Amino acid sequence: MGAVLVRAHPKQRRLHMSLFPLTPMNRRRLDNFRRNRRGYWAFWIFLVLFFASMGSEFFANDRPLIASYKGELLFPVFVDYPEDKFGGFEAHTDYRDPTVADEISAHGWMVWPPIRFANSTTKLDPPTPFPSPPTWWLTPEQCKQAFAAHPTAKPHADGGTCRDLEPEWLGTDADGHDVVARLFYGFRISVLFGLILAGISSVVGVFAGAVQGYFGGWLDLVMQRFIEIWSSLPHLYILIILSAILAPSFFVLLTILLLFSWVSLVHVVRAEFLRARNFEYVNAARALGLSNAKIIVKHVLPNAMVATLTFLPFIVNSSIGTLTSLDFLGLGMPPGSPSLGELLLQGTSNLSAPWLGLSAFAIVALMLSLLIFIGEAVRDAFDPRKTFS
Amino acid sequence: MKADAPLLDVRDLSVAFGSGETARTVVDHVSFSLRRGQTLALVGESGSGKSVTAQSIVRLLPYPAASHPNGEILFDGHDVLKMTERELRAIRGARITMVFQEPMTSLNPLHNIEKQIGEIIELHEGRGKGTRKRVIALLSEVGIPNPESRLGAYPHQLSGGQRQRVMIAMALANRPDLFIADEPTTALDVTVQAQILKLLKDLQAKYGMAMLFITHDLGVVRKIAGDVAVMQQGRIVEAGRASQVFADPQHAYTRMLLAAEPKGEAPPSDVSAKTILEADDIRVWFPIRQGFLRRVVDHVKAVDGVSIKVREGQTVGVVGESGSGKTTLGLAILRLIRSQGPILYCGRAIDGLSVKQMRPLRRDMQIVFQDPFGSLSPRLSVADIVEEGLLAQNSPLNAAQRRQAVAKALIDTGLDPDTMDRYPHEFSGGQRQRIAIARAMALDPKFVVLDEPTSALDMSVQAQIVDLLRSLQLKRSLAYLFISHDLKVVRALASEIIVMRRGKVVESGVARDIFAAPREDYTKALFAAAFSIETDASGAVSQ
Numbered sequence: 001m002g003a004v005l006v007r008a009h010p011k012q013r014r015l016h017m018s019l020f021p022l023t024p025m026n027r028r029r030l031d032n033f034r035r036n037r038r039g040y041w042a043f044w045i046f047l048v049l050f051f052a053s054m055g056s057e058f059f060a061n062d063r064p065l066i067a068s069y070k071g072e073l074l075f076p077v078f079v080d081y082p083e084d085k086f087g088g089f090e091a092h093t094d095y096r097d098p099t100v101a102d103e104i105s106a107h108g109w110m111v112w113p114p115i116r117f118a119n120s121t122t123k124l125d126p127p128t129p130f131p132s133p134p135t136w137w138l139t140p141e142q143c144k145q146a147f148a149a150h151p152t153a154k155p156h157a158d159g160g161t162c163r164d165l166e167p168e169w170l171g172t173d174a175d176g177h178d179v180v181a182r183l184f185y186g187f188r189i190s191v192l193f194g195l196i197l198a199g200i201s202s203v204v205g206v207f208a209g210a211v212q213g214y215f216g217g218w219l220d221l222v223m224q225r226f227i228e229i230w231s232s233l234p235h236l237y238i239l240i241i242l243s244a245i246l247a248p249s250f251f252v253l254l255t256i257l258l259l260f261s262w263v264s265l266v267h268v269v270r271a272e273f274l275r276a277r278n279f280e281y282v283n284a285a286r287a288l289g290l291s292n293a294k295i296i297v298k299h300v301l302p303n304a305m306v307a308t309l310t311f312l313p314f315i316v317n318s319s320i321g322t323l324t325s326l327d328f329l330g331l332g333m334p335p336g337s338p339s340l341g342e343l344l345l346q347g348t349s350n351l352s353a354p355w356l357g358l359s360a361f362a363i364v365a366l367m368l369s370l371l372i373f374i375g376e377a378v379r380d381a382f383d384p385r386k387t388f389s
Numbered sequence: 390m391k392a393d394a395p396l397l398d399v400r401d402l403s404v405a406f407g408s409g410e411t412a413r414t415v416v417d418h419v420s421f422s423l424r425r426g427q428t429l430a431l432v433g434e435s436g437s438g439k440s441v442t443a444q445s446i447v448r449l450l451p452y453p454a455a456s457h458p459n460g461e462i463l464f465d466g467h468d469v470l471k472m473t474e475r476e477l478r479a480i481r482g483a484r485i486t487m488v489f490q491e492p493m494t495s496l497n498p499l500h501n502i503e504k505q506i507g508e509i510i511e512l513h514e515g516r517g518k519g520t521r522k523r524v525i526a527l528l529s530e531v532g533i534p535n536p537e538s539r540l541g542a543y544p545h546q547l548s549g550g551q552r553q554r555v556m557i558a559m560a561l562a563n564r565p566d567l568f569i570a571d572e573p574t575t576a577l578d579v580t581v582q583a584q585i586l587k588l589l590k591d592l593q594a595k596y597g598m599a600m601l602f603i604t605h606d607l608g609v610v611r612k613i614a615g616d617v618a619v620m621q622q623g624r625i626v627e628a629g630r631a632s633q634v635f636a637d638p639q640h641a642y643t644r645m646l647l648a649a650e651p652k653g654e655a656p657p658s659d660v661s662a663k664t665i666l667e668a669d670d671i672r673v674w675f676p677i678r679q680g681f682l683r684r685v686v687d688h689v690k691a692v693d694g695v696s697i698k699v700r701e702g703q704t705v706g707v708v709g710e711s712g713s714g715k716t717t718l719g720l721a722i723l724r725l726i727r728s729q730g731p732i733l734y735c736g737r738a739i740d741g742l743s744v745k746q747m748r749p750l751r752r753d754m755q756i757v758f759q760d761p762f763g764s765l766s767p768r769l770s771v772a773d774i775v776e777e778g779l780l781a782q783n784s785p786l787n788a789a790q791r792r793q794a795v796a797k798a799l800i801d802t803g804l805d806p807d808t809m810d811r812y813p814h815e816f817s818g819g820q821r822q823r824i825a826i827a828r829a830m831a832l833d834p835k836f837v838v839l840d841e842p843t844s845a846l847d848m849s850v851q852a853q854i855v856d857l858l859r860s861l862q863l864k865r866s867l868a869y870l871f872i873s874h875d876l877k878v879v880r881a882l883a884s885e886i887i888v889m890r891r892g893k894v895v896e897s898g899v900a901r902d903i904f905a906a907p908r909e910d911y912t913k914a915l916f917a918a919a920f921s922i923e924t925d926a927s928g929a930v931s932q
Binding site for chain 2: 025279280281283284285286287288289290291294298299302
């Protein structure tokens with residue numbers, strides 16, 4: 001199937017070759033990756049979700065994308081206009097405020113993103129007390145009450161039905177934030193955190209493993225003992241203690257988790273280096289007079305990269321898992337940040353609002369499953385028995 | 390059953406790997422037969438399908454990846470290919486037995502000898518009290534001294550030759566009718582090879598079994614086989630009495646094989662030539678540490694006081710059996726491992742230089758390794774591999790000039806420069822070795838260590854590489870240190886030789902004199918084993 005695909009686009013393939021000189025081995029790996037259909041689809045779905053969440057501001061925001069006011073074209077999503085532009089007096093404009101909205105609609109128009117909430121927008125006129133259920137969940141009775149409770153709402157002549165309410169696809173959480181918006185922003189922050197943490201800890205881990213494996217001897221012995229002691233420390237306790245001392249933020253958490261996560265790759269890389277440093281072509285490179293650094297980068301590292309790349313999706317996964325669990329325990333990101341762990345926590349404390357826990361669970365499960373499927377496909381791609389079959 | 394009916398009759402056998410479009414036919418309509426007491430040698434270069442043919446006789450191939458599109462294998466009148474797994478098991482190890490090339494991996498490292506051999510006996514004859522006696526009898530039959538005391542030995546405690554003897558004892562345990570030997574001596578030293586071949590011949594004469602002998606070495610065939618079948622690319626191109634085939638080969642390929650032995654004369658020894666490299670009393674001792682404090686209690690003396698002088702345009706051959714310290718000596722002279730003793734390069738002492746100080750000298754001193762598959766990085770193109778040395782030596786050439794230098798090195802080593810953007814796996818073993826030589830030559834060195842550069846190659850390719858090395862030497866007046874266990878190759882290249890054994894020099898001098906009249910017993914035994922596959926009676930060589 002993969003071969004057929006390649007043959008179908010000869011032009012594209014040639015372009016591909018000229019941009020990245022694919023060795024025949026890498027081409028076979030790419031084909032093997034494609035052959036794992038589940039992993040291949042998971043990869044594309046994940047990419048789409050990832051880039052979509054990068055542009056969360058265009059999908060879920062409490063500001064319009066474009067507005068026209070008195071003949072002037074405005075871009076509120078990029079520019080923070082003061083309210084006096086629209087006849088108010090606040091420093092920032094709340095476009096969701098009915099007064100402002102009416103003012104702009106009277107003198108122009110607005111284009112809103114599909115979800116008119118940002119991650120920390122509080123719903124002003126909830127149909128029920130927070131957490132309020134999705135609007136499609138409400139009974140007509142509840143809707144009528146909602147209109148009655150909010151004099152600013154403009155019911156139709158027949159007293160207002162659920163359709164006239166502002167849509168809440170997945171309801172709000174206990175603080176009145178829209179759940180869909182929270183999920184968008186939470187996904188983004190989780191994936192970014194996972195990728196950055198996995199990236200940095202791979203770089204540190206590969207470097208440490210490379211140095212140990214290539215030079216061996218005392219250096220290796222001392223570092224191995226250090227790593228054994230270091231990795232036998234109880235991580236969670238230390239995390240809890242540290243997050244009590246330091247005010248947690250994205251980068252503080254990243255640094256704390258990095259302290260422990262770099263160890264995971266060292267063993268694999270070290271083993272690869274121990275094996276590869278005695279290869280004849282490494283000896284040949286030494287005889288040619290290459291420096292150690294060059295030998296490591298050019299000849300030995302590519303061997304270790306196979307193991308590293310195979311592990312990477314799983315490291316991303318465990319990083320995301322750690323962040324989510326810290327948030328769930330209330331030790332993670334500062335309050336108010338959009339985080340999937342915090343949403344799960346709200347789900348447990350509001351068991352009468354199942355949309356909180358269920359939607360957070362679905363997103364976490366989807367994200368982790370996609371990454372595991374990708375990881376499996378990557379592992380298949382680098383499997384030498386498959387590569388040479 | 391008639392007495393003259395063949396024991397094994399292979400008719401029109403084909404073996405294919407894979408299925409559908411990707412199927413490869415490895416053995417192509419092969420027919421031969423074998424009577425009791427007859428020895429047939431299947432000869433061919435690597436990839437000719439000789440081992441696959443042998444393994445299909447007992448159906449040891451990785452089925453269902455392998456398949457037999459046609460043909461039959463009649464053993465004693467029954468078609469092996471149609472037998473059930475149960476019937477096959479009754480034959481394997483009892484009526485048909487096999488000995489493989491690598492005795493270390495063919496023996497289970499966790500079982501002692503008694504258990505390994507006893508298992509085979511009990512498997513086919515049932516458990517009995519006489520097993521230990523039988524094992525001892527078998528061991529003495531295959532020539533293991535003091536068999537009673539060796540019963541508890543594990544494979545790693547035996548030498549390569551002894552391991553192969555144990556394998557043969559296992560194969561003989563049930564008095565087989567057909568004995569298949571798949572390159573049984575290829576992994577062994579020449580002196581041991583001669584002993585094993587003699588043993589096999591004696592045993593065959595004693596028990597009258599049929600023997601199928603698979604080898605790439607025509608010298609071995611000449612020694613052991615009555616009949617020969619020459620295989621090329623899955624087909625038998627010529628078959629007949631060995632004496633007849635050797636005397637009057639009909640097929641071009643057979644003639645090519647027979648002519649493939651390395652020929653040519655080494656340049657005569659010339660003491661007036663400039664000395665390129667001189668080393669005196671080189672020692673490489675590896676410490677043996679014991680006890681809690683890891684005190685050094687003894688040393689493994691890999692190289693123990695070897696002196697050597699290599700002159701411009703000349704070759705010094707270092708010969709010896711495996712473990713004699715030849716390769717270690719080569720690495721020590723290039724300062725790739727630690728050693729004691731002065732090393733002079735063009736009169737300059739290099740034994741005290743640091744790794745950094747050595748780097749510029751690497752341009753003049755190069756090495757070519759044995760295994761052309763391991764010595765080239767699979768991830769770099771040929772151009773990358775060959776120009777690597779130029780880059781490392783901060784050559785002033787720009788990218789285009791470097792490509793020209795690479796092209797020149799490839800042409801010099803007999804390769805097509807248009808192939809420089811391909812990857813090593815697209816080349817054959819001989820071509821790969823040429824690439825490795827081109828990598829060394831691209832730096833225009835003065836001194837090259839050749840560490841068994843022909844050992845991993847087929848006979849016909851060996852001869853070509855020897856010719857290439859000689860012509861490069863002549864053109865560039867290179868100094869070679871040629872390390873090999875293959876005396877035929879050394880004779881074709883070396884002006885002087887050093888015979889090493891257990892880290893020490895046994896005999897050294899002008900190659901022509903030593904080949905004509907070796908002085909030491911060990912050298913004589915080595916030459917007898919290498920050139921005429923004769924065993925030595927004086928006891929100068931070990932088992």
